[in-house]
Amino acid sequence: MRPSLPPAPGLGFKPEHFETIRDLRPDLGFFEVHAENYMGAGGPAHRQLAALRADYALSLHGVGLSIGGARLDRDHLARLRALIDRYHPESFSEHLAWSSHGTDYLNDLLPLPYTPETLTLVCDHVDEAQEALGCRLLLENPSTYVLFAQSTIPEPEFLAEIARRTGCGLLLDVNNVFVSCTNHRMDPRAYLAAFPLAVVGEIHLGGHAEEALPSGPLLIDAHGSPVADPVWALFAEVIARTGPLPSLIEWDNDVPPFRDLLAEARRAAAVLRQDREVRLACAS
Amino acid sequence: MLAHPDFITAFRQGLFNGTLPPGLTVPAPDEAERRFAVYRNNVAHSLGRALAARFPVIERLVGPEFFAAMARVYLGGDLPASPLLFQWGDGFAGFLQGFPPVAGLPYLPDVARLEFARGRAWHAADHPPAPPEALAAAAAQADTARLALHPSVALLASDFAVVSIWQANQPDALPAPIDATQTETALILRDRRDAVRVLALPPGDAAFARALQSGAPLLIAAESAAHAAPRHDPARLLLCLMQAGALITPDTGEPR
Numbered sequence: 001m002r003p004s005l006p007p008a009p010g011l012g013f014k015p016e017h018f019e020t021i022r023d024l025r026p027d028l029g030f031f032e033v034h035a036e037n038y039m040g041a042g043g044p045a046h047r048q049l050a051a052l053r054a055d056y057a058l059s060l061h062g063v064g065l066s067i068g069g070a071r072l073d074r075d076h077l078a079r080l081r082a083l084i085d086r087y088h089p090e091s092f093s094e095h096l097a098w099s100s101h102g103t104d105y106l107n108d109l110l111p112l113p114y115t116p117e118t119l120t121l122v123c124d125h126v127d128e129a130q131e132a133l134g135c136r137l138l139l140e141n142p143s144t145y146v147l148f149a150q151s152t153i154p155e156p157e158f159l160a161e162i163a164r165r166t167g168c169g170l171l172l173d174v175n176n177v178f179v180s181c182t183n184h185r186m187d188p189r190a191y192l193a194a195f196p197l198a199v200v201g202e203i204h205l206g207g208h209a210e211e212a213l214p215s216g217p218l219l220i221d222a223h224g225s226p227v228a229d230p231v232w233a234l235f236a237e238v239i240a241r242t243g244p245l246p247s248l249i250e251w252d253n254d255v256p257p258f259r260d261l262l263a264e265a266r267r268a269a270a271v272l273r274q275d276r277e278v279r280l281a282c283a284s
Numbered sequence: 285m286l287a288h289p290d291f292i293t294a295f296r297q298g299l300f301n302g303t304l305p306p307g308l309t310v311p312a313p314d315e316a317e318r319r320f321a322v323y324r325n326n327v328a329h330s331l332g333r334a335l336a337a338r339f340p341v342i343e344r345l346v347g348p349e350f351f352a353a354m355a356r357v358y359l360g361g362d363l364p365a366s367p368l369l370f371q372w373g374d375g376f377a378g379f380l381q382g383f384p385p386v387a388g389l390p391y392l393p394d395v396a397r398l399e400f401a402r403g404r405a406w407h408a409a410d411h412p413p414a415p416p417e418a419l420a421a422a423a424a425q426a427d428t429a430r431l432a433l434h435p436s437v438a439l440l441a442s443d444f445a446v447v448s449i450w451q452a453n454q455p456d457a458l459p460a461p462i463d464a465t466q467t468e469t470a471l472i473l474r475d476r477r478d479a480v481r482v483l484a485l486p487p488g489d490a491a492f493a494r495a496l497q498s499g500a501p502l503l504i505a506a507e508s509a510a511h512a513a514p515r516h517d518p519a520r521l522l523l524c525l526m527q528a529g530a531l532i533t534p535d536t537g538e539p540r
Contacts (some may be wrong), residue, residue, distance in 0.1 A: 005497065010328060034367070036367045037370075038369060038408025039366075039368050039408070040370060040408075041407060041408060041409035041410075041435070042408060042409040042410035042435070043405075043407050043408060043410065043412075043436075043478065044406070044478040045406075045407065046410075046481075047478070063367065064366075064367020064368075065367075069292060070288060070289040070313050074367075075366075076367060081301070096309065098292060101292055101293065101296040103365050103366070104296070104363040104365070105294070105363060105364040105365065105366055105367050105369075105372075106299065106327050106331075106363065107327060107330045107331050107334065107367075107369065108323060108326040108327045108330060109362065110295065110323060111289065112288070112291070112292075114305070115285075116287075116418075117287070118288055119286060121288055130360055132537065136324075145319045145320070145322040145323065146308045146309070146319045146323075147308070147309045147310070148308065148309060148357070149307040149309050150285045150307050150406070151491045177499050183319075184311070185311050200460075213312070213315050213318060213319075214312055214315065215311040215312040215315060216311070218315075218318070218319065219323070220322055275306070279518070
């Protein structure tokens with residue numbers, strides 16, 4: 001692993017944008033890739049990643065480790081370790097969620113109850129992963145659509161306690177905060193007030209979809225549209241408290257032309273820059 | 285309260301069998317079904333799209349709606365065995381073979397095998413091509429010399445016109461009449477420029493490539509090609525494979 005991601009905007013890498021990125025060399029802090037897409041033996045995926053990596057800081061984002069599941073898959077940890085050793089990313093992140101049951105992989109980030117039992121289990125898994133990967137990981141807060149009666153620990157406290165016990169960092173997905181809090185009729189600002197911002201190593205921003213339920217809106221973390229205005233507002237409030245952080249635009253479905261992604265990244269850059277200017281003004 | 289592994293099992297069952305896992309709390313009780321359905325949809329939709337990305341010609345042949353419904357049936361019996369989705373789908377051809385609604389399209393399983401081989405070729409290990417002089421050297425000692433095929437190469441012998449069907453269903457293909465019952469052998473490879481190519485091999489070339497793949501010396505490969513097609517000349521195929529970077533020096537296991 002290399003030191004850390006720069007406190008600047010980043011984009012999720014899509015192979016269809018490879019040539020455009022190579023020709024344009026956009027001014028971005030980093031690119032992020034889903035680790036599982038680069039676990040084949042060889043081929044063009046690796047050549048693209050090596051070329052991208054040569055020009056940019058790299059965030060390796062896992063979607064399949066199932067840290068919130070019953071047990072970790074050692075084979076998968078070994079595959080992740082091999083990728084980290086090969087590409088030396090500045091950051092590795094995963095989710096507070098589960099996605100595998102036995103050997104069945106469900107391809108979604110599924111929720112878990114927050115209890116003392118699951119807290120211990122998740123901490124054991126984070127310890128095991130950090131040990132196997134030889135690096136500190138960032139754990140991301142999920143988008144959720146249901147809560148569980150057995151939960152006794154609020155999510156921000158649950159994440160704070162994982163970070164405290166394991167030394168891991170956190171990836172704060174501001175869209176996920178907005179989606180989950182809207183869905184559970186909670187105040188996202190109260191959530192963020194309880195969130196341990198000091199250990200946040202990266203921000204995620206993405207678009208969501210909206211359905212209507214009798215009790216109000218149901219937001220779905222769809223990553224197929226621009227970041228929504230209330231999410232930008234929350235992002236600016238977070239950055240005002242933390243200072244500039246590596247901030248990723250996630251757009252994984254109905255991927256638009258690269259210039260549309262760049263426009264979103266510029267908007268994030270403006271929020272990060274504005275904050276820097278405000279700080280400079282206050283200091284002088 | 286369920287222990288965590290039991291919670292996971294109950295949740296997972298709910299994704300597929302229509303029950304709700306115990307302990308869901310939602311703002312309005314009658315919303316539990318709608319909210320849990322987000323997870324059911326995410327799983328079925330994302331895996332259905334992953335399958336369609338793997339088998340675009342099958343999707344085109346049966347139509348997107350039918351494909352999505354069929355994918356849900358397939359998921360019931362063959363979920364991915366790891367988060368490496370590009371490895372998933374090796375059972376899809378067998379599923380199609382036994383799925384009564386597509387019994388009228390008997391070529392579908394082989395088209396699926398071809399598409400699966402394309403995905404494998406994309407992710408196959410890299411290997412440097414044999415140098416041009418290796419071909420001449422091998423030809424001079426044809427009785428013992430061996431050339432091997434790149435890890436991306438696959439051969440698929442079909443009772444149907446699997447390559448013609450696949451080609452006719454590419455986005456830029458021009459309409460052309462196809463006799464689906466014409467047998468064809470497909471050669472799938474990833475070339476030097478990382479393009480995954482699909483070629484139809486005539487019987488002599490098919491026999492020659494299959495012999496190479498099984499590790500036979502060139503002379504034996506040429507003999508089996510001549511057996512399949514008298515007066516077969518392997519030069520054209522060898523040149524094509526050479527240009528694509530699909531011929532490699534066999535790994536003898538000894539340091540080179």
